Amino acid sequence: MLISNIFKIKGKETEYLKKSAINIDIDLGDFKRNRTPRIPQANESQVVRHFTKLSQLNFGLDTGFYPLGSCTMKYNPKLNENIGNIKEFTDLHPYQDTEETQGALQLMYELGEMLKDISGMKGISLIPAAGAHGESTGLKLIDEYHKANGGFRTKILIPDTAHGTNPASSTMTGHEVISIKSNAEGIVKFEDIEPLIDKNTAAFMVTNPNTLGIFETDMHRIAEKLHSVGALLYCDGANTNAWMGKINMGELGVDVLQYNLHKTFSTPHGGGGPGSGPITVSEKLLDFLPEAVISKDGDKYHFIKPKQSIGRIKAYYGNFLIMLRAFAYLLNSGQKGLNKVSDIAVLNANYIRAKLSRYYHLPYKTDSMHEVIFTDKYQKVYGISTMDIAKRLLDYGFHAPTIYFPLVVNGALMIEPTETESLSEIDKFCEIMIKIAEESKNSPELLKNAPSGTIKRINEAKAARDLILREQF
Amino acid sequence: MAYIPHTNDDIKKILSKLDINSTDELFKTLPKVKTLFPHNSLQKEPIAELEIERYFEKLASKNKIYKSENIFLGAGSYYHYIPKAIDAIVSRQEFYTAYTPYQAEVSQGTLRAIFEFQTAISEILDFPVVNASMYDGATATAEAILMSFRKNRGKKKTVLLASTIHKEYLEVIENYTKPYGINLINIPHNNGVIQFSKVKELYNDDVFSFVSQYPNFYGIIEEETEQMIDFLKDKTVNTISVTIDGTALALLKTPAKLGFDISVMEIQSFGNPLAYGGPHAGVIATTKDFLRLIPGRIVGQTEDTEKNTAFVLTLSTREQHIRREKATSNICTNQSLIALRSIIYLSLMGQDGLKTVAENSYKNSHYLYNLLINEGFEILDNETKKNKFYNEFLLKIKNSNNINKKLKEKGFLAGYPMKEGLLLATTEMNTKTSIENFVKELKSIIK
Numbered sequence: 001m002l003i004s005n006i007f008k009i010k011g012k013e014t015e016y017l018k019k020s021a022i023n024i025d026i027d028l029g030d031f032k033r034n035r036t037p038r039i040p041q042a043n044e045s046q047v048v049r050h051f052t053k054l055s056q057l058n059f060g061l062d063t064g065f066y067p068l069g070s071c072t073m074k075y076n077p078k079l080n081e082n083i084g085n086i087k088e089f090t091d092l093h094p095y096q097d098t099e100e101t102q103g104a105l106q107l108m109y110e111l112g113e114m115l116k117d118i119s120g121m122k123g124i125s126l127i128p129a130a131g132a133h134g135e136s137t138g139l140k141l142i143d144e145y146h147k148a149n150g151g152f153r154t155k156i157l158i159p160d161t162a163h164g165t166n167p168a169s170s171t172m173t174g175h176e177v178i179s180i181k182s183n184a185e186g187i188v189k190f191e192d193i194e195p196l197i198d199k200n201t202a203a204f205m206v207t208n209p210n211t212l213g214i215f216e217t218d219m220h221r222i223a224e225k226l227h228s229v230g231a232l233l234y235c236d237g238a239n240t241n242a243w244m245g246k247i248n249m250g251e252l253g254v255d256v257l258q259y260n261l262h263k264t265f266s267t268p269h270g271g272g273g274p275g276s277g278p279i280t281v282s283e284k285l286l287d288f289l290p291e292a293v294i295s296k297d298g299d300k301y302h303f304i305k306p307k308q309s310i311g312r313i314k315a316y317y318g319n320f321l322i323m324l325r326a327f328a329y330l331l332n333s334g335q336k337g338l339n340k341v342s343d344i345a346v347l348n349a350n351y352i353r354a355k356l357s358r359y360y361h362l363p364y365k366t367d368s369m370h371e372v373i374f375t376d377k378y379q380k381v382y383g384i385s386t387m388d389i390a391k392r393l394l395d396y397g398f399h400a401p402t403i404y405f406p407l408v409v410n411g412a413l414m415i416e417p418t419e420t421e422s423l424s425e426i427d428k429f430c431e432i433m434i435k436i437a438e439e440s441k442n443s444p445e446l447l448k449n450a451p452s453g454t455i456k457r458i459n460e461a462k463a464a465r466d467l468i469l470r471e472q473f
Numbered sequence: 474m475a476y477i478p479h480t481n482d483d484i485k486k487i488l489s490k491l492d493i494n495s496t497d498e499l500f501k502t503l504p505k506v507k508t509l510f511p512h513n514s515l516q517k518e519p520i521a522e523l524e525i526e527r528y529f530e531k532l533a534s535k536n537k538i539y540k541s542e543n544i545f546l547g548a549g550s551y552y553h554y555i556p557k558a559i560d561a562i563v564s565r566q567e568f569y570t571a572y573t574p575y576q577a578e579v580s581q582g583t584l585r586a587i588f589e590f591q592t593a594i595s596e597i598l599d600f601p602v603v604n605a606s607m608y609d610g611a612t613a614t615a616e617a618i619l620m621s622f623r624k625n626r627g628k629k630k631t632v633l634l635a636s637t638i639h640k641e642y643l644e645v646i647e648n649y650t651k652p653y654g655i656n657l658i659n660i661p662h663n664n665g666v667i668q669f670s671k672v673k674e675l676y677n678d679d680v681f682s683f684v685s686q687y688p689n690f691y692g693i694i695e696e697e698t699e700q701m702i703d704f705l706k707d708k709t710v711n712t713i714s715v716t717i718d719g720t721a722l723a724l725l726k727t728p729a730k731l732g733f734d735i736s737v738m739e740i741q742s743f744g745n746p747l748a749y750g751g752p753h754a755g756v757i758a759t760t761k762d763f764l765r766l767i768p769g770r771i772v773g774q775t776e777d778t779e780k781n782t783a784f785v786l787t788l789s790t791r792e793q794h795i796r797r798e799k800a801t802s803n804i805c806t807n808q809s810l811i812a813l814r815s816i817i818y819l820s821l822m823g824q825d826g827l828k829t830v831a832e833n834s835y836k837n838s839h840y841l842y843n844l845l846i847n848e849g850f851e852i853l854d855n856e857t858k859k860n861k862f863y864n865e866f867l868l869k870i871k872n873s874n875n876i877n878k879k880l881k882e883k884g885f886l887a888g889y890p891m892k893e894g895l896l897l898a899t900t901e902m903n904t905k906t907s908i909e910n911f912v913k914e915l916k917s918i919i920k
Contacts, residue, residue, distance in 0.1 A: 003585050003782060006820050007592065013823035016556050017901055020833040022840050028861055031694050031726045037596035039827065040820040044558055047820045051562045051586065058582035061570035068572060075476045076570050079522050085560070088533035093546050094750035095889055096537070097881070103535030104749050113514035120511050129608035129751070130806040132793070140648070168793035168803035172619075174652030177798045220504050248506045262806065266476075270810030271583035272573040272770065273606070274752035291644070312644035315549065315611040316750025328525055335510050337474030337519040343496040344477050344484075350499060351487045367502060391578070400576050405794070422478040423486060451578045456777040458577045463775035463787040467764075469602060470592040 004053045007471050011043035038473055057455070059399050061269070065425055069371040069402035069414025070163065070211050072241045072263035077332065080266065080325035089324060094316040098302050104320065105301035109294045111327040112278070118338065119237070119257045120250030121280035125289050127318040131238055134258030134277030135169035135205075137290060140310045141256060141281060142203050142232050143173065144288040148308065149230060153202035159188050161211045161406040166236060175202060182408060186210065186364040190218040190225070197225050203255070207236035209243070211406040212364060213349065213371035213414070223253025232256070232284070240264040241418065242346055242370035245339030255282040265326035276322040292317065344419035345370040348426055352415055355430040359437040363409050371416035375409055384440040386411040388447035391457060392439065395450050396432045474519040539886040542907035545841075547865050547898025548690075548889035549610075549639050550750070551718045551742045553830060554901060556821045559744050559814050569810055577785040578777070584784035587809065588772045590816035597722050597819075598736040599729035600758035604769035606812040607804065610739025611642040613755025614684065614715050615649035616768045616802055617737050620757070621682040621711035622653060623766050623801070629681035631656040635667045637689035638715060646684070665691035665853045665867060666860065669700040676708070684713040687728060688721055691853055691896065692838075692865025702732035711735060718742045720900075721863045723831035735759040744818025745811055754808035754815070765791060768802030833901035834864040837908060841899055842866060844912045853893060865898040867891070870919070879918045885911055 026032075040047070059066075066073035083089075092101055112124040128134035139156070146153045156170040157178045167177045178196060183189050187210065197204070204226055208216045223233045232255040241264045249257050261267045262275035269275070281289065290313045292303035303317075333341065346369050353362070353372040361377035376386040390400035390413070402414040417426055439446050451457065479487075488494065520528075544552045563569055567582055574580030574587075591603040607613035618632055632650065634643060636659050647657060658675050660667045667685065683705050688694045695701075702712050713735045714728035719742045728736040741753040757767060765788070773787030793800040822830060842852060845868060853867035854860050870876055873890040880887035888895040899908070 003581055003784075006589050006816075013825050014556075014821065015829075016554055016822065016826060017829055017833065019829050020836045020901070022836040022905060024836045024839045024843070026724060026832060026835055028694070028724060028726075030699075031861060033722070033724055033726050034730075036824050036828070037593070037599075037723070039593045039596055039822075039824055041823045041825075042820060044556070044821055047817070048558055048562060050820070051817060052565070054582040054585050055562070055565045055567040056582065057580075057585070058567035058571050059576075059579035060565075060567040061572075062566035066572055071572060073572060076566075077476060079525060081564065081569075083526065083529045086529065086533050088536040088538055090746040090748055091538045091541075091552070092536055092749040093544070093552070093747045093886065094550055095546060095548055096886065097878075100537035100881075101749065103532040106535065107532050110514070113512060117510045117512045117514045120508070129612070129808070130804070132803040132805045133608060133612075136803055140652075143652070163805075164793035164795070164797045164800065165803045165805050167798035168796075168800040171798045171800075172652070172803050174654075215502060217502060217504070243500075243503070245509055246500050246506070247503055248509055248511065250511070251507055252504060260806075268569045268810075269572050269806075270569055270808075271571045271580070271587075271813065272809030273806040274754070274808045274811060275806040290648075311648045312641055313612075313648055314645060314751075315609050315639070315641040315753075319751040320749040321746075321752060324529075328529070330515060331520045331525045331528065332522070333474050334519040335515050335517045338515070340474055340477060343499075344479055346499045347484070347487055347491075347496050350491055354490055367499075369499075390576070394576065394579055399572065399579060420476050420478065423483040453578070455578045455581055455781065455783055456779050458777050458783045458785050459775050460577070460785050460787070463773040463785045464790075466775075467787070468774035469588075469771060469787075470595045471589065 004050045006040045006050050009042045009046050009050055011046045013041055014044035064397050064399065065421055065429055066399040067401045067415045067417055067429065069416040070238055072416060072418055074266055074418040075420035076266055076268040077329065080328045083328055084321050084325055089321065102301055105294055107327055108323060109296055109301050111323055112294060114330050115259060115278055116280050118244060119280045120248035121257060122283045123281040123286040123289055124278060125293065126278045126323055127290055127313055128277040128279060129314055129319055130273060130275045131258055131260040131277040132165040132169055134279045135165055136172050137313050138234055138256035138258055138279050139169055139173040141285045141288045144308060144310050145232065145285055146202055153200055155201045157193060157196060157201060157204040159206055159210060160408050162207060163211060163238065166205050185366045186212040186214040187216050188218060190221045193222055194225055197229055197231060199229055201229065201231040203232040203234045205234040207238055209239045209369040212373050213368045214364060214366045215369055220252045227253060238263060239370060242342055244342045245335060246342055250282060255284060261322055261326040266329045267322045267325040274319045274322055276319045341419045348417040348419060348421060352417060352426060352430060356433055359434050371414055373409060374413045376411035376413065379440040382440050382444050384444050384447050386413050388450065389413065389436055391450035392436050392447040395452055398429060398432065540884065541902040542904045543884055544886045544902065545888050545897045545899060545911060546886045548896055549717055550747050551898060551900055552747060552902055553720060553742050555744050555746065558821055559817045562817055563810060563814055568813060574786060577783065581784060584772050586813050586816055588774065588784050590812045591772060593816055593819045594756055594758055598738065598758040599727035600736055600760060602761060602764055602767060603756060603758045604767055604771050606808040607755035607757065607769055608808060609753045610715065610717055610737060610755040611645040613737045613757050614642050615646045617713050617735050617757050618646060618650060618682050618684065620763060620766050620768060622655065624711060624763065625681040629679050630654060631658060631679040633658050633660055633672065633675060633680055633683040635660050635685040637662045637665060637667055637691060638684065638686040639690045639717065664855055665693050666695055669697040672701045673704060680710050682711045682713060684715060686715045688863045691867050692862045694861040699731055706732060713737060718864065720831045720834060723827045724835060740811065740815045743815035745814050752808055752811050754811035766801055769804055769807060830901050834899060837899035837903045838864040838866065841897065841908050848912060848916055864900060865896065867894050867896050869894040876918055880914055883914045885914065
């Protein structure tokens with residue numbers, strides 16, 4: 001099957017503007033470009049056809065169910081797309097006087113207040129462009145705090161179930177990562193981490209619920225111990241979909257919590273971004289927030305730079321058009337709505353757990369929250385792996401769940417339905433999963449040869465071995 | 474709330490399967506809580522779509538936007554023409570709602586599009602290795618410096634930074650390099666340009682990287698760039714060029730031809746709205762020397778089991794999900810949809826179209842320049858030789874803030890007020906008439 005190639009489509013370019021009639025010669029001297037870049041030369045009708053064909057090779061969230069654990073692939077409301085196109089938002093230049101952008105500032109301010117409310121925290125920065133960006137920013141705040149209170153601390157304690165961005169963010173900010181083992185129940189026990197907490201500990205970086213979908217019940221006790229030695233608690237809020245309207249992270253002792261607007265708050269994934277990773281912080285860290293924070297004075301909004309700000313972590317104010325979508329979602333939900341979101345998200349996940357636990361191995365007996373993790377243990381005896389199961393699901397019109405993550409589980413298959421999948425969709429999914437379990441035993445070649453659609457199983461090893469990173473002309 | 478499809482019956486069925494009476498039982502192991510939503514800033518009840526739309530209309534009415542032909546403000550974000558077909562294509566759910574293309578077989582659309590993006594950027598910047606996007610030009614520049622730091626295995630710790638780089642980019646660079654104990658040496662400028670003699674003077678053997686902006690923040694093309702690169706090249710310094718308005722490169726000699734090792738670009742100018750600063754996106758392009766060290770995702774070409782050409786995220790052993798604390802960066806979610814918009818832009822505009830955008834931007838700025846000179850205004854320039862510039866220059870006037878305000882009242886987004894004057898930019902959106910009107914208004918305000 002041939003995938004359409006824009007560089008091979010030659011046509012008369014559509015003219016979007018007329019050449020300038022101003023009589024001035026282009027004089028760039030030694031800086032004149034000699035060779036025209038070989039970007040496409042095609043007509044709009046051909047370009048649209050090309051990208052439309054490409055889109056048809058993609059599975060989207062409106063196409064079907066994405067049971068991806070820790071990704072929270074919930075429905076992306078179309079209202080949000082519509083308001084995201086309003087000119088008074090899209091055409092605002094970041095350097096316009098704040099007198100002219102009060103609507104944008106008000107939006108960001110109110111969104112910030114709501115996000116603080118959800119986690120029970122005192123301060124917020126909307127600037128981080130993604131979860132990982134929020135993580136590294138949060139860690140920098142923690143560092144400034146320590147520098148102002150006795151000196152830089154190098155150790156970040158991170159559970160072995162953590163998302164890869166956690167340790168990566170830690171080393172990117174100059175720390176040493178100490179990996180903490182999760183126990184047989186899938187969580188970090190107070191007794192296991194307590195001896196490792198000392199005056200060299202900058203912070204404990206935990207995801208709650210963790211990447212196994214299990215609530216870290218000792219987090220609060222660990223927070224107390226951390227604070228007693230002057231260390232801080234970072235909570236990765238990727239799994240916020242599980243606890244809204246149920247707990248107050250600020251009360252539990254969290255010092256930094258980053259959200260993923262493109263997960264919990266319904267903004268689209270975009271095929272890999274843009275997302276947005278705002279961070280909410282405790283009182284201790286308010287003075288260190290990055291430039292710039294939005295402040296309200298009567299009914300006027302403006303930017304301020306906190307006294308001991310860590311400075312700038314990206315140009316301008318963050319992914320504004322993404323914030324706008326999340327804000328619409330929050331208006332649409334309210335406290336009641338978010339509470340229900342978590343109710344149904346956890347309900348759906350537990351339903352799947354109950355329906356599939358006879359057919360797929362559950363590595364943890366502990367209660368699941370919004371996501372459930374299985375392994376390929378029962379299927380391995382037939383020579384079938386998690387990869388085969390995932391690829392076979394594609395044949396049935398479902399996107400695969402998260403596979404081989406977290407690393408502590410062998411052959412992990414992590415399923416997060418979210419609250420926007422209907423009972424009938426989930427029943428269908430479970431039916432297919434059960435069918436695949438049966439196929440593993442009786443017709444394993446169906447899985448081995450999956451996916452059997454237009455594109456068959458892709459050779460990833462070859463891509464890294466025979467590197468082709470652009471079209472060759 | 475609006476998007477939860479479960480009826481009460483559905484919920485009853487599920488509760489019954491789980492043998493529980495209410496969803497409350499699912500949260501029983503959670504700690505007791507004193508207050509939820511303590512600030513009461515999130516309203517209790519859901520608000521319906523109609524009201525939400527009205528609320529946004531109210532917010533929108535508190536923002537002021539300008540007629541595109543009257544925008545003379547750049548300073549890092551440029552109002553270029555965005556063909557309508559871009560929105561039509563990216564509003565297809567298969568593109569904008571899709572997840573990261575980890576399951577390659579069902580994501581060939583995204584993967585092929587990003588592969589084409591990498592190809593187009595590779596052509597524009599003239600480097601073989603291009604990543605799939607970073608958060609923006611500023612963070613991409615910072616990460617390029619860190620990449621260079623890794624190349625030198627942390628043995629050298631100093632970076633030479635042109636002071637003529639966008640101020641916010643410099644601040645982000647400072648923020649990102651601080652944890653590594655990297656020294657930043659600022660190369661001072663003389664009338665908006667840095668000089669080779671200064672670079673030579675400030676160089677020491679602890680320098681591992683040199684960064685300049687092309688064209689620089691004042692819109693000026695640094696005349697002595699090649700001399701600087703030649704000097705630094707045999708000192709194993711990794712040279713990094715940053716371009717913010719990428720349309721400039723339709724006319725300008727490529728960073729690769731100038732001898733740079735690494736090129737960073739902000740791609741907002743390729744089909745992306747100003748968006749009050751985001752989402753924009755950055756990209757890093759470089760030589761094969763940096764292949765194992767470059768941050769961010771990269772799409773590679775391969776085959777499926779039936780030898781059909783296919784595309785997949787590759788060289789993942791650099792990335793956080795594989796290498797964790799040893800990853801080249803912590804970046805995961807990037808700005809994929811912005812990169813998609815950019816390749817669609819480049820495909821629609823085409824070779825001639827992009828050239829027209831650049832020529833018109835250039836001619837408009839030079840026409841504005843000529844009119845201002847003729848009226849006796851002064852532009853930031855060399856004492857001896859005239860600087861070359863693309864679509865931006867600094868008009869030297871006092872009270873730039875005040876002048877800027879007055880021009881706004883006349884409907885002009887009149888550049889970026891600085892201590893030295895007003896930084897004025899043009900794109901293909903300005904017209905001969907709007908430029909003449911701008912100068913007329915400026916004249917009457919000054920007199």
